[in-house]
Amino acid sequence: MSTQIENIIAQAKNNNEKLLLFAYFFVILGTAWSLFQTLGQAWQTSDIVRPLIYTINIYLGISLEEFSAICFGFYVGLLLLFTIDPKKRWQGVLLWFGTISGLLALLTVDLFIPNINFVANSIWVVLGLLVGITIGGGRQALQVQTAQSLEFRKAAQLLFSIISAIIIIGLIEYHVSFPEVIAVSGSSVSIASVSPSISFNSDGAFLNFLLAGVFIATLNRFVEYDASKSYFVLGPKESGKSLFLVGMYLAALNEAESRVSDAPLNPSGDLMNLVSNLDSGSQTSGWDIGATDATDVNDLHFNYISGKMFPKNISLFGLDYAGEYLGDLPSALVSSPSDIDNTTLNVLKDEIETTDTLILVLDAERYSDGENLEIEPYFDILKSLSDKNVMLVATKADILAEKFKKDRGLEAYQYFNEFQEYVNQELTEGNQNIRTLVQDTSGTEIQPVYYQTRVTDSGERVPMRDSRGNVNIVGFDELLEKMG
Numbered sequence: 001m002s003t004q005i006e007n008i009i010a011q012a013k014n015n016n017e018k019l020l021l022f023a024y025f026f027v028i029l030g031t032a033w034s035l036f037q038t039l040g041q042a043w044q045t046s047d048i049v050r051p052l053i054y055t056i057n058i059y060l061g062i063s064l065e066e067f068s069a070i071c072f073g074f075y076v077g078l079l080l081l082f083t084i085d086p087k088k089r090w091q092g093v094l095l096w097f098g099t100i101s102g103l104l105a106l107l108t109v110d111l112f113i114p115n116i117n118f119v120a121n122s123i124w125v126v127l128g129l130l131v132g133i134t135i136g137g138g139r140q141a142l143q144v145q146t147a148q149s150l151e152f153r154k155a156a157q158l159l160f161s162i163i164s165a166i167i168i169i170g171l172i173e174y175h176v177s178f179p180e181v182i183a184v185s186g187s188s189v190s191i192a193s194v195s196p197s198i199s200f201n202s203d204g205a206f207l208n209f210l211l212a213g214v215f216i217a218t219l220n221r222f223v224e225y226d227a228s229k230s231y232f233v234l235g236p237k238e239s240g241k242s243l244f245l246v247g248m249y250l251a252a253l254n255e256a257e258s259r260v261s262d263a264p265l266n267p268s269g270d271l272m273n274l275v276s277n278l279d280s281g282s283q284t285s286g287w288d289i290g291a292t293d294a295t296d297v298n299d300l301h302f303n304y305i306s307g308k309m310f311p312k313n314i315s316l317f318g319l320d321y322a323g324e325y326l327g328d329l330p331s332a333l334v335s336s337p338s339d340i341d342n343t344t345l346n347v348l349k350d351e352i353e354t355t356d357t358l359i360l361v362l363d364a365e366r367y368s369d370g371e372n373l374e375i376e377p378y379f380d381i382l383k384s385l386s387d388k389n390v391m392l393v394a395t396k397a398d399i400l401a402e403k404f405k406k407d408r409g410l411e412a413y414q415y416f417n418e419f420q421e422y423v424n425q426e427l428t429e430g431n432q433n434i435r436t437l438v439q440d441t442s443g444t445e446i447q448p449v450y451y452q453t454r455v456t457d458s459g460e461r462v463p464m465r466d467s468r469g470n471v472n473i474v475g476f477d478e479l480l481e482k483m484g
Ligand SMILES: Nc1nc2c(ncn2[C@@H]2O[C@H](COP(=O)(O)OP(=O)(O)OP(=O)(O)O)[C@@H](O)[C@H]2O)c(=O)[nH]1
Pocket: 235, 236, 237, 238, 239, 240, 241, 242, 243, 244, 287, 289, 290, 291, 292, 293, 321, 322, 323, 324, 365, 395, 396, 397, 398, 399, 449, 450, 451, 452, 453, 461
């Protein structure tokens, strides 16, 4: 059930980024408005923060107005950086609206904007702005970009910390009456006689803290750069695991090139080896990827940016290992590491246990040939790892695509949604193991992927290549999007 809900959320996230934008817009605007009205009142009756700030002002020799101007400039500087960050553009725009909403809310209690003479204090605003931009990482914007994409993580983090701190401290001030410890009169500061009476004013506390929670949680999502997700590909021997990982990389590469912002993929050396093996071919070459060596565990990973309006970095980690191990994994997963004498198996066990999503490979070629899919180990693996997310991927779906064309007269790559439906129906109706697997993973949809292929004169199936020797992949883009 929970995976189903997660699926729905994931789909809504992927397909309806615009809807999400609307939702965020109203949440930010509404919560900021309501919270900052409360915070304005908190300021007026403040027992701790306001006297403290007055105290600092007296010692530094600047007025509250000048201090406010500096803070305002500082905040705007951070927000500017956040907005020019290519990954945070929309979040930045939303936060500008939230800021305006908050300032208008303060205006209703005659605070902040009406008290600052921006012309007379422009020097302080500019000073704050420069400090904000410097601390927020503005120097980075001037550098020529190399292996890192342009990100202002520090500005984002600071914005989050400052806004959250203001809200939390403000709400505590609002709801808790502290004894007046610091007394400020004119330009003198003294410690007032302490009358120990802390009282809690619970009026509207629930709503206020709820709004604060929603606001801060939303803000937290805004400033996040990394969706930390890891994937582990499971599949029997020769089911197309290595080529699947290569296909994912090629799809990510295509996607990265179509983005305006720079997005280095930083692929691992092992991955590049596989890619160049496949890529080195001429128009008539075959796969040129051998079976993975039984003693090898290749680390295949690359970075990838998912999402158009609210992009996030995703690190895709895949381990490429020989499919022979699949059969040994179920028992390895339930034994302790010291009982497993094979180091590779131990590495695989470790990785599977720490990963959050398992990608289970279904070999569509074997299915079409009526052969055993050899996916029985999946059931035991799923039983011992019940908390993992699961994705089902049908590799080598080109054979089903040909059948799809024959049955429906449609090209799979043009009518991909229809094709995916077709593959799901075909595989679940044609194979009881797959049917059980889909059932066991609460109706997870099977994702077909394939390289376009042709059959040579000698009856061998080889990838279709263009005149430059490039292969053509289908379904990987869609899958990448789902992974985001
Ligand atoms: N028709 C077709 N065949 C494919 C496709 N992908 C892989 N194959 C075939 O499947 C074979 C095995 O692919 P690999 O990616 O090496 O499979 P693997 O699971 O890594 O194999 P091991 O490392 O030996 O466990 C390839 O040599 C191809 O012949 C595909 O999209 N379409």
